Amino acid sequence: MRTDPLSFLTAELDTLKQQGLYRHLRILDGEQKATATIDHRQVVNLSSNNYLGLTTHPRLRERARDALDRLGAGSGSVRTIAGTMSVHIELEQRLAAFKQTEAVVVFQSGFAANAGTVAAVLSKDDVVVSDELNHASIIDGCRLSRAAIKVFPHKDVDAARRVLQELPAAQRKLLITDGVFSMDGDLGAVPGLCGLAEEFGCIMMVDDAHASGVFGRNGRGTIDHFAMHGRVDIQVGTLSKAIGALGGYVAGSRSLIEFLYHRARPFLFSTSHPPAVAAACIAALDVLEEEPQIIERLWENTRFFKAGLKALGFNTGLSESPITPVIAGEGALAMKLSDRLFAEGVFAQGIAFPTVARDKARVRTIVTATHTRDELQFALDVFAKVGRELGLR
Ligand SMILES: Cc1ncc(COP(=O)(O)O)c(C=O)c1O
Numbered sequence: 060m061r062t063d064p065l066s067f068l069t070a071e072l073d074t075l076k077q078q079g080l081y082r083h084l085r086i087l088d089g090e091q092k093a094t095a096t097i098d099h100r101q102v103v104n105l106s107s108n109n110y111l112g113l114t115t116h117p118r119l120r121e122r123a124r125d126a127l128d129r130l131g132a133g134s135g136s137v138r139t140i141a142g143t144m145s146v147h148i149e150l151e152q153r154l155a156a157f158k159q160t161e162a163v164v165v166f167q168s169g170f171a172a173n174a175g176t177v178a179a180v181l182s183k184d185d186v187v188v189s190d191e192l193n194h195a196s197i198i199d200g201c202r203l204s205r206a207a208i209k210v211f212p213h214k215d216v217d218a219a220r221r222v223l224q225e226l227p228a229a230q231r232k233l234l235i236t237d238g239v240f241s242m243d244g245d246l247g248a249v250p251g252l253c254g255l256a257e258e259f260g261c262i263m264m265v266d267d268a269h270a271s272g273v274f275g276r277n278g279r280g281t282i283d284h285f286a287m288h289g290r291v292d293i294q295v296g297t298l299s300k301a302i303g304a305l306g307g308y309v310a311g312s313r314s315l316i317e318f319l320y321h322r323a324r325p326f327l328f329s330t331s332h333p334p335a336v337a338a339a340c341i342a343a344l345d346v347l348e349e350e351p352q353i354i355e356r357l358w359e360n361t362r363f364f365k366a367g368l369k370a371l372g373f374n375t376g377l378s379e380s381p382i383t384p385v386i387a388g389e390g391a392l393a394m395k396l397s398d399r400l401f402a403e404g405v406f407a408q409g410i411a412f413p414t415v416a417r418d419k420a421r422v423r424t425i426v427t428a429t430h431t432r433d434e435l436q437f438a439l440d441v442f443a444k445v446g447r448e449l450g451l452r
Contacts, residue, residue, distance in 0.1 A: 272301025
């Protein structure tokens with residue numbers, strides 16, 4: 060009989076089980092909402108990236124349905140062959156106007172936008188100077204580019220300067236940060252790094268996946284929040300989080316975008332969005348522009364919940380956004396916290412190494428505009444009870 064050549068994977072899974080780090084995929088029955096049915100249990104949902112509740116917004120549903128009826132279920136091709144539909148172009152034009160850049164290209168995901176762009180723009184003689192907590196898609200893009208990778212400590216602009224001072228003036232350099240860090244919820248050092256990029260002639264890139272729809276006027280992101288328009292060469296955003304659908308995009312100069320049409324591998328070698336997805340994203344932009352009060356509700360809920368967790372004595376790190384971690388320390392303890400919260404009716408996913416440092420495992424909470432005060436108060440009460448039980452407060 061043939062021996063299983065993948066048996067080493069089973070051994071790795073057994074190790075995760077022994078360490079208390081093995082996770083089942085939780086299954087959402089029904090819609091992605093503030094209170095949701097997950098694994099057949101009704102819970103207050105603090106784990107989605109659906110910041111504004113747009114996944115189920117009537118305007119998105121209606122536009123998607125209309126596009127489905129008029130244009131069909133799929134695009135049938137990659138963008139560069141037969142898969143560029145007018146709805147894709149309309150979305151890119153709307154995003155460019157929204158982001159105040161010359162042009163935008165949409166990718167299948169934020170991951171593809173980051174990885175595809177860094178890998179296309181840089182090559183092996185270049186260097187990337189990257190915040191240590193940047194998203195995995197940036198790290199993968201850096202590796203794919205074969206450029207040298209220099210990592211600076213989180214948000215440490217002086218350390219980034221020291222790295223840049225050591226590099227040959229003529230070498231091409233990309234300076235890159237997340238706008239909002241997805242695990243800690245703090246803001247990137249965008250203004251300081253923009254200054255450095257100008258001083259050292261770097262390409263400046265910001266991944267605003269968690270900032271789009273959340274920070275800046277009408278949710279234009281951290282570049283708008285920090286008034287850095289014109290100083291960031293490559294802006295990445297996602298359509299999968301606050302925008303409520305799926306996709307990622309790069310905003311920048313017309314030549315950057317045309318270059319990506321020719322060289323970004325996810326754009327060239329993977330089929331474009333179904334028209335209903337692009338249409339839903341256009342409707343989401345309508346909502347951001349016409350119903351900004353939804354963003355204000357997100358921030359009211361954020362302030363209420365963050366203050367509540369702090370008052371209970373949890374370690375919530377340095378968050379400045381609707382993402383608030385509750386740091387437990389060891390991985391198994393964070394997973395236990397998450398499981399106990401779930402059993403009491405609150406879904407806050409546990410996150411451990413390698414996603415975060417080994418001693419900084421946590422549950423990550425994300426409030427949305429659509430949570431009611433009662434739901435958030437219920438979640439705080441459950442945190443109080445379970446936190447006491449586990450000695451975390
Ligand atoms: C900072 C950051 N960038 C990029 C992405 C990828 O976005 P998407 O889910 O659209 O692929 C994520 C999502 O996890 C993220 O947190």
